[in-house]
Amino acid sequence: MDQYIDIKVRVWRQAGPKAQGHFETYDLKHVFQGASFLEMIDILNEQLVAEHKDPVTYDHAPSRPASCTCVSSKTVRRSL
Amino acid sequence: MAKKEEIMEAAKETAKKVATKVAQKAVDVAEAALDAAAEVVKEATTPIITPEMAKIPAGPLELKWTNYKNHQKLVNPANKRRLDVIVVGTGLAGASAAASLAEMGFNVLNFCIQDSPRRAHSIAAQGGINAAKNYQNDGDSVYRLYYDTIKGGDYRAREANVYRLAEVSNNIIDQCVAQGVPFAREYGGLLDNRSFGGAQVSRTFYAKGQTGQQLLLGAYSALSRQIGKGKVKMYTRYEMLDIVLVADENGEKRARGIIARNLVTGRIERFFAHAVVVGSGGYGNTFFLSTNAMASNGSAAMQMYRHGALFANPCYAQIHPTCIPKHGDFQSKLTLMSESLRNDGRIWVPKKLEDAKRLQAGEIKGRDIPEEDRDYYLERRYPAFGNLVPRDVASRAAKERCDKGYGVNNTGLAVFLDFSDAIQRLGKDVVAQKYGNLFQMYEKIVDENPYENPMMIFPAIHYTMGGIWVDYELQTTVKGLFCIGEANFSDHGANRLGASALMQGLADGYFVLPYTIQNYLSDQIGVPRMSTDLPEFAEAEKAVQDKIDKLMAIQGKRSVDSIHKELGLIMWDFVGMGRTAEGLKEGIKKIDAIKKEFWTNVYIPGEANSLNNELEKALRLADFIEIGRLMAVDALHREESCGGHFREEYQTPEGEALRQDDKFAYVGCWKYMGEDAEPQLIKEPLDYEFTERKTRNYKN
């Protein structure tokens, strides 16, 4: 059964091609496990916009859900 | 004496009452007469588009296109390179048009909002592409493909356009094979075919479950070749925000360029061309949740509309019957399961309401329900077509069962698509070969094994048959402004058959526009390249900048998505599968309220002159709100049910769509009359010369 989980998302933030980038960690609570990875990023962005912060920019891959788990422009690593 | 006076009084009272009643009745009758007269006046003064205005060639159906090509004007090779053409969009229609026009010698400027032309939404189409090759020798022909398409469109499409589509369908397959598109083949080495909804012949060509991707890659390769040669200037991550019109020597306005925003830098730029072609796709994302990509939008269509192009049949939106059901409120898009699954899958819900309740509670699974307790409702209601009834019929049938309580998941909004019979009949390996990647996709998303348990599906918004009105030459009412692919309205009528969207996009781009645009450009060869310093370009740019500044300044409390989701729910509830006059009026009121909310309370972070996805979404949402309202207005005026437009008040006793051919056999075209003004209706009557309108019967 899909549950709700609380996670931390450590995302690379870089303002522009020549800017220095850095990792920023965000708390994301109550994420539905049935959600796709991209939907999770959307939820994070909703939260950021609500806090008047800059949302995370990413390429919306076209609607091929099979590649959603390996979305263009991202590599995902897990750490606990 | 008193008694006499009393009687007199009573009589006077009665007389007064009767007189009042009679007077009231007279007023009622007069009002009704006035209303009827107003209707007659409205009818008489509703502008009409004639076949001549639509540039439909005369003559027999099967010769119209040939006659057109034989007599049209052409542009000679030396002159072609002096003419610039802008193509907006790189989907099947846009990429094939840009590539073909460049091959012919025109100077092409091609724009797309994605990072690469190959990421247009056409890439997601799964099922297949129709053509009248009759390789299967099962009775197919150009005429039959024409007939199936126009019937499938519920007799609300233009005969000439649909026939032409069927005519060039074979050329499309030839072209794709020549480009190296890896269509599926049979063991003998020849092309394989499968059946699709709405057809009794096997005419669909496919490439595993990714036909859209492969066709798009074919067009993308052709486009890439032209870009490599310098014949197409490619502008990726650019979004068109307005069209520039310049008056000619007769004072007639012509499309002479676009204003586009560089999505990475935020800069607004001006581009000139002798003609503008728009292939920007459909407006399904008005519903927020649809099978479209998140960036798919109707903004280019709205820009054309605001400059005088007509928006035709906006209410014809197709709901695809086989999508993965919604699983939550945060969901941002829906996943389409190819219609080809209906070839071998069987759709059912439980016969018993108690079984449905237990499924909804998660107590049992689909495979636990014995055969005799399954209601294969499509096979039951439509013996001749069974599970292959057209999409609108299948979608409404699913809604009907779920509305009655027979839905099979926790939301009660799902039906089963079962492969156990096919697995038994063909073997698991054959099923895996045909549908493997689709099954894999389903399992990844839903975490259920479709080989062991029936899939769950539910209808969702998928395609829009409505769009910008174009004549036989694919030109809008604005001179020099052409519209191709899903963005235009022409060929599918009120309902699109499966595997014909891909066909229409490539037909328009490869085999129709390259001819018809020459007819327009032939008398433009003397027009020099105009400077983008002209006041018309400056004004257009300023208008775009003002709009962006206005949006950025609002700084309200709500995110763009939150308002978009609200719009989507209103659209699904009031302008969705089953529409009513009351519901549509309510929907229009609610959309008006959303519009106000958006323009006073939207919050867009960041800066306009930088990469700003929230600003991009806001600009698109502003247009979705307008499109949503237009859809509702169109649906309200169309008092009949046909194809993708179902009015509960107009149905047969069996719940099928009831057309009103005597009153509504026309294309409903809407003309922009100004911000916040009601649009004006213009009609293009569809007087059929060659085809008899029958009731769409999929029973026998």
Next chain:
Amino acid sequence: MRKFKDGETITVEPWRSRAFPVIKDLMVDRGAYDKIMQAGGFVSVNTGGVPDANAIPIPKPVADEAMDAASCIGCGACAAACKNGSAMLFVSAKVSQLALLPQGKIEAAARAKAMVAKMDELGFGNCTNTGACAAECPKSVSLANIARLNREFLSAKFKD
């Protein structure tokens, strides 16, 4: 999100590859892939005037293999996963698809040369047969395609 557990930290970063510069946050510029396609990822045929689709039969196994190679979506995972930043899997997928089909065979050698040359010019690294690309590929494009590309390329060079 079923892969993740309660309390986990998920690190998300853009493709790290010299040929894919970061534009902003997670968005990178994959235009290099388009440039490689423009150098040769096509069959040189114009619209119209082509033979009937069934004029040249293609054995089913060949058509299926071409289809597998054609599944590449140009996402860039291969170049990002490769420690050398090589785009061989991407290039070989397109070269293979077209080399396998009779329509593409005619230009197969020239295509291989042109696309590899472009790939090198754009700063992608060399292939050292690590196999990390195929492991990451979301469409399961096979390493066998790289072998085929190498053969095409060598034979083209040999003929020069």
